[in-house]
Amino acid sequence: MLHVLKIWPQYFPAVADGRKPFEIRWNDRNFKAGDTAILREFVPCPSCLGKGCSDCLALPDKGTYTGRALHRNITVVSDFAQSQEFVVLGLSPYGIDEAKPSDQP
């Protein structure tokens, strides 16, 4: 199964360069080892951090996508010692990540 997820800019670089081969996520979508994920860099509305306010009513998902995205395999899913309904996802790269137009040569 493919999961298309948001990732905030402060977390994007460490996942992109492999320093952070995991994510901690609310498990609202029944993540399974062997699933794939596309992590789309997303800047939430600065006024409400994506909770929803008059500034972002017109924006899809209450923020903006930068155009960068990471393609990852979900290698393991663990709920050990996590808050209820949260899981740790182990990630490994697959395919080619998507760059912003300005990042391309």
Ligand SMILES: [Zn+2]
């Ligand atoms: Zn807002």
